[in-house]
Amino acid sequence: MKVQTINVEYTKNHKPKPDWKNLEFGRVFTDHMFSMDYTEEKGWHDPQIVPYQNLTLNPAAITFHYGQTVFEGLKAYVTANGDVQLFRPEKNFTRLNHSNDRLCIPHIDEELALEALKKLLTIEKDWIPTEEGTSLYIRPFIIATEPYLGVAPSKQYKFMIILSPVGAYYKEGINPVKIAVENKYVRAVLGGTGEAKTAGNYAASLMAQEIVEKDGFAQVLWLDGVEKKYIEEVGSMNVFFKINGEIITPKLNGSILDGVTRDSVIQLLKSWDIPIVERRIAMREIAEAHENGTLEEAFGTGTAAVISPIGQLTWEEKDYTINDGKTGKIARKLYDTLTGIQYGKVEDPFNWTIKVDME
Structure with missing residues (x-):
């Protein structure tokens, strides 16, 4: 050009x-x-x-x-x-x-x-x-x-x-938020515009968000639009779960946004030798992991909030408290590292930051 x-x-x-x-x-x-x-x-x-x-x-x-x-x-x-x-x-x-x-x-x-x-x-x-x-x-x-x-x-x-x-996107800051799993409405489907950052995706999310906010929830966790079974993303964030020592995040499938913070988190976890897997994951699997005591952490990732720990998921009228409603060690380390890189407080081994010449 x-x-x-x-x-x-x-x-x-x-x-x-x-x-x-x-x-x-x-x-x-x-x-x-x-x-x-x-x-x-x-x-x-x-x-x-x-x-x-x-x-x-x-x-x-x-x-x-x-x-x-x-x-x-x-x-x-x-x-x-x-x-x-x-x-x-x-x-x-x-x-x-x-x-x-x-x-x-x-x-x-x-x-x-x-x-x-x-x-x-x-x-x-x-x-x-x-x-x-x-x-x-x-x-x-x-x-x-x-x-x-x-x-x-x-x-x-x-x-x-x-x-x-x-300032902070969520009033809770780095403190855990409550998330409602959405069973009725859908945000996007495969073949639609879910992987694009376009206004219609967010318009489609407003009704569900409006409903759960009245009950004190910060966001909605969207399931796939066909079977309403598999986890996709939170309203303004990608989502990660730590189950039995392994971090799992939904695999990009054409209806999930390819988050910049998501990609950064994956690279950080790999550099720390923490097992990270991108795959399809059902909400039922999360519920079962909670019931058998292997669900250790959950958190969202996005530009606005950076890392947002999830202290509670509510699905089918049942509350699932995660890590006693406290910020997990991995979420805290990711938040401190990413914000440290962004604000120039810690080393940037990935060359992610670009200095702006103010002259």
Whole structure:
């Protein structure tokens, strides 16, 4: 792809910074955003950084009617010595293009996207919080903008990156959460869009999430959409179980998201010589492991929460308390190691982090 200059328009109205010690997830946004458009005639063009602003879209834009949209999520971190770094951003942009394939959206230039992100971060460096456990959440996304009510892929798109300073995703932090196993609704099926990061998958999860939240559950654990038997993922996380000394996570099957944190956890476990297996696993197997005392830990993995221990699973009206409702040793070690790498506190033997030049 041809080299494109990223134009910058600076805001004249800077927003007040929030209280870094009391950040909600995804409520506050920075002063600027990145934007780039696509047409069939020009391809991706006019990359620019502009003041954060509302969009003006035709009411017939395809994204509103047929959900042709994809997105990503990653973070920027301030290290102890004041550096700003990203964690495996190239994998996020590669996955964005994988989602693009499934949603019939033209590929973005991954190198240009990363360059744009770095430039945006240099402009918004004062928005990156430095309080313990905080970070700058990064949301790249693409929407179909062609005004057309026919059911067909759009011929026009907008690619954007917005930024939001955040604290912990779950109010429990690294403390264990309660998860309800969903038996009625399904999130995705093989052959659908489950492996893509697209809005429709999350819209499909809202009803079940709304129901269980009333009973104090943090998330829903989804089973496969055909037999409602095999474990897939939690609403915003991949999931892992430690059974009799072995870590098991559902194998990617076309309806499970290929999580960046999931992949990082697998690599870490292998480097520690801890048995890790990717395979199909039934909820009945988890229940039986709990009953015979071999279910030792369970935890979710994702960009937002990093590692979230699961202290209780509720399935078919029965509660399964895991590790006495406490954070397990493996979950704690993974959390400390991953966040340590992300914040530059521990060695990064995998070269996962990328320092952002703030000059």
